Amino acid sequence: MKGCEGICNITMFNEESYKILFNNKKNYEDGHDDEKVKSVLEYTKTKEYMEKNFNREAVVINPLKACQPLGAFYAAIGFENTLPYLHGSQGCAAYFRSHFSRHFKEPFPAVSDSMTEDAAVFGGHNNIYEGLKNSYTLYKPEIIGMCTSCMAEVIGDDISSFVNNAKKQGDIPEDVDVVTAHTPSFVGSHITGYDNMLYEFIRYFGDELSPKHEKINVFLGFDTYLGNFTEIKRIFSLFGVECTIISDPSEMLNSPADGNYKMFRGGTKIEDLKKAPGAKGSIFLQTYSMSKTIQHVKNQWGQVTRVINPIGLKGFDDLLVAISELTGKEIPEELKAERGKLVDAITDSYYHVYGKRFAVTGDPDIAYGLTRFILELGGEPVHILVTNANKKFTKEINKLLEEFSKEDSCKVYPEKDMWHLRSLMFVEPVDYLIGNTFTKLVARDTDTPLIRIGFPIFDRHHLHRYPVIGYQGGINLLNWIVNGILEDIDNKTKDSPNFDIVR
Ligand code: SF4
Numbered sequence: 001m002k003g004c005e006g007i008c009n010i011t012m013f014n015e016e017s018y019k020i021l022f023n024n025k026k027n028y029e030d031g032h033d034d035e036k037v038k039s040v041l042e043y044t045k046t047k048e049y050m051e052k053n054f055n056r057e058a059v060v061i062n063p064l065k066a067c068q069p070l071g072a073f074y075a076a077i078g079f080e081n082t083l084p085y086l087h088g089s090q091g092c093a094a095y096f097r098s099h100f101s102r103h104f105k106e107p108f109p110a111v112s113d114s115m116t117e118d119a120a121v122f123g124g125h126n127n128i129y130e131g132l133k134n135s136y137t138l139y140k141p142e143i144i145g146m147c148t149s150c151m152a153e154v155i156g157d158d159i160s161s162f163v164n165n166a167k168k169q170g171d172i173p174e175d176v177d178v179v180t181a182h183t184p185s186f187v188g189s190h191i192t193g194y195d196n197m198l199y200e201f202i203r204y205f206g207d208e209l210s211p212k213h214e215k216i217n218v219f220l221g222f223d224t225y226l227g228n229f230t231e232i233k234r235i236f237s238l239f240g241v242e243c244t245i246i247s248d249p250s251e252m253l254n255s256p257a258d259g260n261y262k263m264f265r266g267g268t269k270i271e272d273l274k275k276a277p278g279a280k281g282s283i284f285l286q287t288y289s290m291s292k293t294i295q296h297v298k299n300q301w302g303q304v305t306r307v308i309n310p311i312g313l314k315g316f317d318d319l320l321v322a323i324s325e326l327t328g329k330e331i332p333e334e335l336k337a338e339r340g341k342l343v344d345a346i347t348d349s350y351y352h353v354y355g356k357r358f359a360v361t362g363d364p365d366i367a368y369g370l371t372r373f374i375l376e377l378g379g380e381p382v383h384i385l386v387t388n389a390n391k392k393f394t395k396e397i398n399k400l401l402e403e404f405s406k407e408d409s410c411k412v413y414p415e416k417d418m419w420h421l422r423s424l425m426f427v428e429p430v431d432y433l434i435g436n437t438f439t440k441l442v443a444r445d446t447d448t449p450l451i452r453i454g455f456p457i458f459d460r461h462h463l464h465r466y467p468v469i470g471y472q473g474g475i476n477l478l479n480w481i482v483n484g485i486l487e488d489i490d491n492k493t494k495d496s497p498n499f500d501i502v503r
Contacts, residue, residue: 045426062438069185070096071192071222072197078268080143081267088124109139113131144172146159177204191364195289210278213280215243215244216242216279218246221285225463228473232285232469232470235320241323245268249266280326283308286365353379354379357382357432358374358430360381361435371397372400379481397412422442431485434450434481436452
């Protein structure tokens with residue numbers, strides 16, 4: 001490729017030297033001959049193999065989920081002057097940071113206390129003492145959001161008492177708040193970790209009774225579309241109502257390049273979190289990434305709570321009605337006009353999406369919202385595969401399919417992984433796959449066009465900046481879906497006389 005010869009890898013692996021290298025590697029590993037590899041590969045595309053694959057119990061292959069502490073990091077970074085801290089191995093923290101940095105194209109400030117073999121044998125207390133001391137000395141956070149990796153959980157480190165000891169012996173000042181959350185990755189996923197950390201922040205700062213006020217609390221959950229945070233603020237300002245977003249990473253992960261790097265930027269103010277129990281109500285925009293937190297707020301804060309998935313037309317209608325009911329304010333005319341524009345956009349594109357078969361993957365909340373939006377567009381969800389789904393999700397999404405009379409044509413696959421997805425896509429193919437960057441492997445393998453929605457997305461830039469909620473978010477989603485379809489049509493017709501300027 002001209003312009004980047006010698007440095008880019010777009011064509012590099014096609015060079016003769018690499019072909020020889022790959023071949024030598026294969027010979028060294030005593031690999032099977034091409035014929036054998038091809039025949040096994042073909043077998044893995046069959047129905048017979050799919051049945052075996054779905055009976056698999058002892059191994060998980062490429063699950064579509066991440067570790068608990070990754071979610072805990074994301075919850076913690078949404079609060080002002082907070083440093084996410086992993087009590088555990090350095091490699092775990094490096095993986096979480098790189099995931100976020102590749103997705104947001106931003107630095108993700110978080111630390112670990114680098115537990116190694118000695119800590120696994122003698123306990124990780126010294127790591128916490130030294131880790132807290134270094135973190136405070138170097139970065140001066142006001143709050144540390146501490147979570148745990150598997151190693152710390154397996155040996156049963158009591159992180160709260162280690163933190164108390166660290167304060168008593170002067171490793172960090174007494175007034176530095178350290179919020180601790182246990183996040184063992186051998187259960188749950190990143191959304192469980194998000195919930196665990198958010199819950200601990202609320203218990204630590206937000207459980208004191210506070211005077212009543214007119215604001216509304218909004219919890220977006222494990223939402224990596226930063227445009228959604230801006231959209232929520234805009235919508236509340238159109239209503240003329242103040243809201244407090246509980247955990248807001250949108251400034252931290254979208255900082256301007258002005259020559260000054262700030263370790264901490266934006267985030268929910270702790271004084272606002274302390275006042276949150278006195279708010280008029282709380283609206284939760286995800287269910288499965290906040291189940292423990294929702295329950296706690298319902299039980300402890302004694303205020304009206306609503307849980308609404310705001311993706312798509314109905315989702316956002318529901319949210320506006322909830323805001324209107326909670327505040328007693330009319331839905332603003334501007335938002336009514338925006339609704340009309342989304343309906344118009346859907347009408348313009350409906351005939352391209354109608355009847356198209358989709359496989360939907362992702363975290364439960366986004367998978368639910370996307371499935372409903374595809375149904376609103378006249379599309380046909382066929383497979384819904386959610387690795388980190390629970391029974392409640394399966395029940396609720398099946399109910400949604402029944403509402404649209406699609407219970408026979410669409411099947412839900414909770415707790416399944418990408419190797420299951422691959423089998424499904426070979427045996428019961430669809431027109432389009434919706435998923436994150438990792439699902440590109442299956443999309444390429446099965447020659448299915450991929451529409452990238454979800455987390456993480458490493459191989460496309462800036463999608464996270466857009467909202468996917470609100471009527472404007474609906475237009476963005478529609479844009480990605482329908483233009484994905486049109487791109488596919490263009491690809492399929494490029495060697496044919498079918499050359500259309502207008503579609
Ligand atoms: S599974 Fe556990 S040990 Fe592995 S990266 Fe995740 S937190 Fe670390």
